[in-house]
Amino acid sequence: MTSATRSMSEIVTSAVADFRALVPDCIASxxxxxxxGMLLAVDxxxxxxxxxxxxxxxxxxxxxxxRNVTMIEEMFKARRGVTDTRHYFQExxxxxxxxxxxxLRSQANQDIVAVIVCRRDVKVGMVSAQARIVMKQLESGFAG
Structure with missing residues (x-):
C-alpha cells in the first residue's frame, strides 16, 4: 500500500509504531x-x-x-529579524x-509534535538521529 492510498490514521499509527521500533530503548511514542492539543496516536x-x-x-x-514559551519565541524572532510564522523551538x-x-516538531507540519520516551541510559544522539529519520518518513506520508 502506497502512502497515497493510506489514510491519515494509518500513517499516524504506523509512525508511532516506527518510533517505538526504530528509536533505541524507546518505551513510548x-x-x-x-x-x-490532542494525542493523535500512541504506542x-x-x-x-x-x-x-x-x-x-x-x-x-x-x-x-x-503563553510564556510563545512570548520567548516572539522575542527571539524579533531580535533576529525573523518574520515567518514558523515556530522558533523545534526540539x-x-x-x-x-x-x-x-x-520533536514536524518540519513539514508545525502542528504535529512527536513525543519519544526512552530509558535514561540510552545515547541521546542516537535517539535524536533515529527520531528525525522516522519524522522524515512521517512527513513524506503527509505529502503523499
Whole structure:
C-alpha cells in the first residue's frame, strides 16, 4: 500500500509504531496535534491510563505553545529579524530520573509534535538521529 492510498490514521499509527521500533530503548511514542492539543496516536510498552496520556498531550502543548514559551519565541524572532510564522523551538529534550523525553516538531507540519520516551541510559544522539529519520518518513506520508 502506497502512502497515497493510506489514510491519515494509518500513517499516524504506523509512525508511532516506527518510533517505538526504530528509536533505541524507546518505551513510548506518540503524536500530538498542536492545533487541538490532542494525542493523535500512541504506542507504549506498558498500558498507561488515558488520563496520563491526556496529560502528556497537554504538557507537550504547554512546552511548545504555552503563553510564556510563545512570548520567548516572539522575542527571539524579533531580535533576529525573523518574520515567518514558523515556530522558533523545534526540539526539546527533557531528562527525568529514569527516562528521557524527546519532543520533536514536524518540519513539514508545525502542528504535529512527536513525543519519544526512552530509558535514561540510552545515547541521546542516537535517539535524536533515529527520531528525525522516522519524522522524515512521517512527513513524506503527509505529502503523499
Amino acid at each position: 506518540g503524536l500530538v496535534d498542536m492545533s487541538t 507504549t510498552l506498558d498500558d498507561y491510563p488515558g488520563e496520563l496520556l491526556d496529560l502528556l498531550a497537554a504538557a507537550t502543548f504547554d512546552l511548545f505553545q504555552g 526539546i529534550l527533557v531528562h527525568s530520573d529514569n527516562l528521557i523525553h524527546l519532543f
